């Protein structure tokens with residue numbers, strides 16, 4: 001089994017990300033999908049990859065180009081809000097990208113990389129924090145429980161650890177780990193203070209949120225001796 005820890009750095013500044021990195025444990029090598037280049041990530045073992053935001057942009061090729069210049073050696077790609085299309089896929093492949101991580105299969109079993117007909121491999125997301133705690137328009141089934149421990153436990157069950165063909169991509173937002181986000185409401189109320197001066201609410205430590213869930217995942221990875229590898233490495237190993 002392979003686990004890829006990925007982080008989308010939305011709303012993070014260089015200063016906040018730097019503090020964040022020294023406050024969390026990352027088991028193995030992670031992939032950071034970044035809307036900007038972070039100096040603090042240079043020289044770490046982690047991979048920095050494009051995370052362009054297409055909102056308000058009319059020329060998608062220009063934006064893809066801008067991010068390729070920012071991260072010239074990177075071969076994986078994930079846009080903000082997972083915005084994607086067949087034309088974007090063709091353009092990415094033409095530019096040498098070998099993978100995207102652009103679809104979600106929340107909590108699904110047996111997820112494997114999927115080579116898209118237009119070239120790149122889609123490293124589908126098994127768990128995304130805001131897909132779990134947001135419940136806009138009652139989008140979740142009635143039985144959905146946020147931060148369900150089973151999401152973690154089931155990937156380690158029945159000898160899955162030894163199954164090379166299972167790849168689990170986790171997508172966390174550093175801002176949600178920093179705030180220990182519990183719901184969209186707590187996030188919306190606390191985001192701006194964190195962005196302006198790194199402030200975290202007093203309630204953060206007393207509630208169960210993204211940070212607790214992330215730490216439980218890290219503990220299970222350690223227990224099972226599984227370290228995260230980068231998305232690029234996971235693609236290479238899966239097809240080797």
Ligand SMILES: [Zn+2]
Pocket residue numbers: 008009010051079080081
């Ligand atoms: Zn994003």
